[in-house]
Amino acid sequence: MRLRFMSGVGLVVVAAILCGCSEEPATKAVSAKADTAAKLKQTRAAKLAAAAKVKANELGQIPVLMFHRVINKPATTDDRTPQQFRSDLERLVKDGYVPVTAAEYVTGKIDIPAGKHAVVLTFDDSSPSQLTLDEMGNLRPDTAIAILRDVAAKNPGFRPVATMYVTRDMFGKTTTDEQAQMLLWLKDNGFDIGNHTRDHFDLRTRTHKQVEEQIGSIQKMVSSMSTVNPVTIALPYGNQPRNKEWALHGKLGDAVYKHSGAFLAGYTPAPAPFSKSFNPMGIPRIRAMEKKGDCKQFCSVAWLDWLKANPDMRYTSDGDAASVAFPKFKSPFLKTSFKTRALAY
DSSP: OOGGGGGHHHHHHHHHHHHOOOOOHHHHHHHHHHHHHHHHHHHHHHHHHHHHHOOBBTTTBOOOOEOOOOSSSSOTTTOOOOHHHHHHHHHHHHHHEEEOOHHHHHHOOOOOOOOOEEEEEEEESSOTTTTTOHHHHHHHHHHHHHHHHHHHHHHHOOOOOOEEETTTTTTOOSSSSHOOOOOOOOHHTTTTTEEEEESSOOGGGGOOOHHHHHHHHHHHHHHHHHHHOOEEEOGGGOOOSSSSSGEEEEETTTTTEEEEEEEESSSSSBBTTBBOOOTOOBOOEEEEEOOOTTTHHSSSHHHHHHHOOOOOGBOOOOSSSTTTEGGGGGGBBOOOGGGEEEEOO
16 A cells, blocks of 8 residues: 555645545635735725825715796896806806705715716705796796706716705696696606795794694605605705704604705805714705805805815715715714725825
């Protein structure tokens, strides 16, 4: 029996030949783990390099712009002419902004190209000047949504999305069928529907029951007509109820509302949803207006100028919705719940 005279190495070789294997299973597993770890490290290094290249800052500030009517003859400072609104959008295109909805913003689902900046377009009061359809379901060309879609068509990559905060007026429609048609058009065309209360009352002076009635009734209307449950609310006049939580959670009969964010009426850009400074109970918005009076400092043109002059302060995407990219020195500002998504370069 010659096998007993073989060395230990020879026995291992013979055993390997007899069993038809060339490597121990444990060794294979270790090797596979090492390969996976190496690939993950290479992938992360590539992501860090890509984020650094575009100077990604997903802890930066996001302008949430507030619009009302878009009409030819403005009656208040909240109104914009169609020409002014088109210019507002073209300015955003030029500065590298891409619209996201209020729902996408508050839930951290911001998916825009690398190097681009997030902006949220919001429309209050559900005015016919924002959305009007003819008998064939076509948009009236001088309405806000028609202008937004036209600008987007001429500028690929500029998403034609916005959040429409509705009241019971519902774009000037009075019948349930007409109102449902408007809501379903918004839903089918990628627009976000938000809650703006039934009667646009100042919630600061209302009881808990009255607040739930104002918010819950619109929740019920929107849900029953379109199966959409609004993710956010825009508070009338920007005023919060005595208990801020009432705006986020409540019920009216079987209509339950659970908002992930409540928007105010001004005056600064909003924190990124990944930032410790993000407060879902009071998210600031910016009125769309030129540099006049108080708007020399606190409205859209002024703030967009400021963000352009301070690019390190604004939200800049790394192009990967699964990560939260930012310079390492901003790490202290990251909300703890997003640490697993952090990409600090």
